[in-house]
Amino acid sequence: MKTANNQLLVIFGASGDLTGRKLLPSLYELHVRGLLPERFSILGAARTEYSDDEYRAFEKVHIRESLKNREVDEAELDSFLRRVFYLAFDSTRSAEYRRLKDRIRLLQQELQLPDRIIYYLATPPAMYELIPACLKENGMNVAGSKDGWRRVIVEKPFGTSLESAERLNKHLIHIFDEKEIYRIDHYxxxxxxxxxxxxxxxxxxxxxxxxxxxxxxxxxxxxxxxxxxxxxxxxxxxxxxxxxxxxxxxxxxxxxxxxxxxxxxxxxxxxxxxxxxxxxxxxxxxxxxxxxxxxxxxxxxxxxxxxxxxxxxxxxxxxxxxxxxxxxxxxxxxxxxxxxxxxxxxxxxxxxxxxxxxxxxxxxxxxxxxxxxxxxxxxxxxxxxxxxxxxxxxxxxxxxxxxxxxxxxxxxxxxxxxxxxxxxxxxxxxxxxxxxxxxxxxxxxxxxxxxxxxxxxxxxxxxxxxxxxxxxxxxxxxxxxxxxxxxxx
Structure with a gap:
């Protein structure tokens, strides 16, 4: 399997069930198998108050649970968790995204990350329109360099009817290009x-x-x-x-x-x-x-x-x-x-x-x-x-x-x-x-x-x-x- 280019993954809803049960355990497995980029970091964003270390300890428990009866390589797990960071913020308020933007910029500078970002909406469906809109209002939906890009992963359900699906599609396509929108179906x-x-x-x-x-x-x-x-x-x-x-x-x-x-x-x-x-x-x-x-x-x-x-x-x-x-x-x-x-x-x-x-x-x-x-x-x-x-x-x-x-x-x-x-x-x-x-x-x-x-x-x-x-x-x-x-x- 190919290895991706260096990049940053921002997970909205980072303190939720999907992130702890599926996303971070899956990213850890990719890390163990050497499939993550050399310079790759994860920034979790949610309302719950955590420091970076507190969030790492919180998610360490979930990753251990996902391994079930498999032996845990402590050094490997700690190495992966050093890639993980956290920001407590209110994703419903556009003004809060300035703090998110500043944190992203700081991580890119400190970790020498390129201008390539994936946004993962691991949130309730009610946020699928609001978060992208706030990203656009703060100029975070477009890359600032020629070789940079932005992508957004949207969880199911993608709409509850034809009308709502069409509305959500229209909304997202005004913020991201179709090729940048990834509608996930784990099946x-x-x-x-x-x-x-x-x-x-x-x-x-x-x-x-x-x-x-x-x-x-x-x-x-x-x-x-x-x-x-x-x-x-x-x-x-x-x-x-x-x-x-x-x-x-x-x-x-x-x-x-x-x-x-x-x-x-x-x-x-x-x-x-x-x-x-x-x-x-x-x-x-x-x-x-x-x-x-x-x-x-x-x-x-x-x-x-x-x-x-x-x-x-x-x-x-x-x-x-x-x-x-x-x-x-x-x-x-x-x-x-x-x-x-x-x-x-x-x-x-x-x-x-x-x-x-x-x-x-x-x-x-x-x-x-x-x-x-x-x-x-x-x-x-x-x-x-x-x-x-x-x-x-x-x-x-x-x-x-x-x-x-x-x-x-x-x-x-x-x-x-x-x-x-x-x-x-x-x-x-x-x-x-x-x-x-x-x-x-x-x-x-x-x-x-x-x-x-x-x-x-x-x-x-x-x-x-x-x-x-x-x-x-x-x-x-x-x-x-x-x-x-x-x-x-």
């Missing part, structure tokens, strides 16, 4: 997700089959065993459609369905992603009831900070279509939910059955041929196919060939944030969402949200925690995960 930083592109475009055995002629359907899912826990206030205003499908799963669908780019560079890749979103078949009103199932787990309304009459969905299953030459009439099933039977995120490609089934026990109602790309837990790729059972006759049983990433025992499997942070430092936006792709995805999701708002509790189906969602999902016609024939059970 795209996972190793298995990136390998979708390699699996498809570097293997001649897959790409010729990757179309409507050979694929029966594709399923993209993310299920959790936990409920909303302590996120009731946020989740009750978001729901599964916004929280998981618009932000994560629809991006996985684009990686799965996109055409090969002309070259493996950020903009050609993101061009192909946009084409997928623009080809999505819009839902008509009757489709929203027939091709989408929304559910809520029993007991959700008793959760902390959840309205007692809430109609927020904790489960969504959708059947959608991509109207283009490659995927015409191939159903894409996307589903996600909380308090389900297992924690899992995966992409399942169901290939078509043979035209004529010759053998007893061959999978009925679907093919024995599946490609399963598991994102979590236990990142892996499995190819399933039918083989003869030992003994007399020709009875077919489904078997699998598996590859698990943890089998690469000599290779470190980086966290998603490690990859995405390093990409932003390098100026590689391949795994970040572009404004036109984001707005195109919202055009599909927005009418559904409006429809549900009008319907209220109508067509909201309840399910028992620990099961696989509401029974009404069966009407979408998803293929069972395993063969339905007796010999495959």
């Amino acid at each position: 795209l930083g996972k190793e298995t997700v990136q390998n979708i592109l390699v699996l498809r475009f570097s293997n001649g055995i897959f790409e010729p089959l990757w179309n409507r002629n050979y694929i029966d359907s594709i399923e993209i899912s993310a299920s959790e065993t936990l409920g909303v826990e302590n996120r009731g206030k946020y989740y009750d205003g978001a729901g599964a459609l916004r929280d998981m499908i618009q932000n994560h799963l629809i991006q996985l669908m684009a990686f799965t369905a996109m055409e090969s780019p002309s070259v493996f560079e950020p903009e050609p890749i993101r061009d192909e992603i946009v084409k997928v979103f623009r080809a999505l078949r819009p839902y008509k009103t009757h489709d929203m009831d027939n091709l989408i199932v929304r559910g809520q787990y029993e007991g959700y309304r008793e959760e902390k900070n959840v309205a007692p009459d809430s109609t927020t969905e904790t489960y969504v299953a959708m059947k959608m279509f991509i109207d283009n030459w490659r995927w015409s009439d191939v159903p894409f099933y996307i589903f996600t939910g909380k308090k389900l039977s297992e924690k899992s995120s995966e992409i399942v490609v169901n290939f078509k059955s043979t035209p004529h089934q010759l053998f007893a026990g061959q999978c009925s109602g679907g093919s024995c041929n599946k490609l399963i790309i598991r994102i979590q837990p236990n990142e892996s790729i499995t190819l399933k196919f039918g083989l003869k059972m030992p003994g007399a006759g020709f009875t077919v049983k489904q078997v699998g060939m598996d590859f698990r990433y943890d089998s690469l025992s000599k290779n470190y499997l980086p966290d998603a944030y490690e990859r995405l942070l390093l990409d932003a430092m390098l100026g590689d936006s391949t795994l970040y969402a572009r404004s036109d792709a984001l707005e195109a995805s919202w055009r599909l999701i927005d009418p559904i949200l409006h429809h549900w708002k009008e319907e209220g509790a109508k067509n909201l189906f309840f399910y028992t925690p620990g099961e696989d969602g509401p029974l009404e999902k069966a009407k979408l016609g998803m293929i069972p995960k395993e063969c339905s024939c007796q010999s495959c059970q």
